[in-house]
Amino acid sequence: MCSLENQLVPAFDFLENLLQSDASVIKAIKRYPGILYINVENMARVVDVLRDNGVPKKNIALLIRSKPSIMISNLENFKKLIQKVALMGFRPSKSQFVCAIMVLMSLSRSTWEKKFAVYRRWGLSEEEILTAFVKFPMFMRISVEKIAGSMDLFVNKLGWESSYIAKNPTFSSYSLEQRLIPRALVLQFLVSKGLFEKSFRSLAFFNTPEDKFRQMFIDHHAESTQILRFYEEKLNLSSVVNSSAF
Template sequence: MLITRLESIQAMVECAEGLGVPRGSPMFKHALDAVSFISAEKIATKVDYLKKTFRWSDAEVGMALSRSPMMLRHSMDALQSKSEFLISEVGLEPEYIAHRPAMLNYSLDGRLRPRYYVVKFLKANGLLDRDRDYYSVFSYVEKVFVQRYICPYKDAAPHLAEDYDAAHRGGVPANFKFT
């Protein structure tokens, strides 16, 4: 930004504020980064795409972008894949995702899908005593996730750790049993 023209910086600030991120917000620097050197037309196209793909209202898009402006940097293919997974496969409501847009910053194959498979397996086999909030499941750092969802079940499901590791490499492991 030090070598950027003042007019360009002012345009970025206006664009970030236009997304609903106030200047005093901790997310403002991320919003500036997200909109830097992206044309207003491309941002408008991405906002429309978010509305269509996640079935969000204008207010929900504004809320999601104010909480996670870096969504603007994700490819449309990545957003589409995450939308299909979170809405169609996991069954999350669009409004739920809009309130927790940080989920969209996680890797689909490296974090979201493997953790979903673990929770689905545990539920299907009666090993979880109550429903879990998927945002929490997806948000835990790796060590905490393993401590809460893998280690306590090593006797009841000895293959779970290996299946989780295999899911990180892609697909559903053959011995993940959803009964």
């Protein structure tokens, strides 16, 4: 129903200039087909607001690729959101700024407050929660259930302080079943064998990529075969539980 010459081609060309490739535009359209119906002048106004607030072009492109529906934002509300993100301590020149925009746009106020309340029940202060969010916006993107499960794992099962978790919030990007729980069980196993101190605290144990994890924490121990077998059993068990859930 849209004019090819007056709407579809100009919209595509505008996005291509912004995202720098046909492939990126096509991905954005697949994610939100309605972007082709938006008036180019309206899209330009959204982009101008971001530029005027110091967001570099590459991060604007990141935002549009990840959340193309941003282009239909009410301009005044969008400006208020940007001001809110800046007041939280995000720097417009950093990619976390647009990540925070995406997270806040995807959460209702009640959902944000619900997640905030869950973290507070685990002993975190408002300042600690906001600091963790500024460090890693996905900290507030994960579900209430995953927040509770992750904090229970680290605080109750491993005995780590909740404040340490808040200072190292990248754990929230990993699967609870496929990474956090299996590795936590391996850590408990290593502690039980006297290979790690009970006071061991390092999220590198969970952040390290799989191949390096095996090399750093499994392969060089004399009991490596036993530890590896234990770890793979836990990974397989998690996969079975995960697949059965679907």
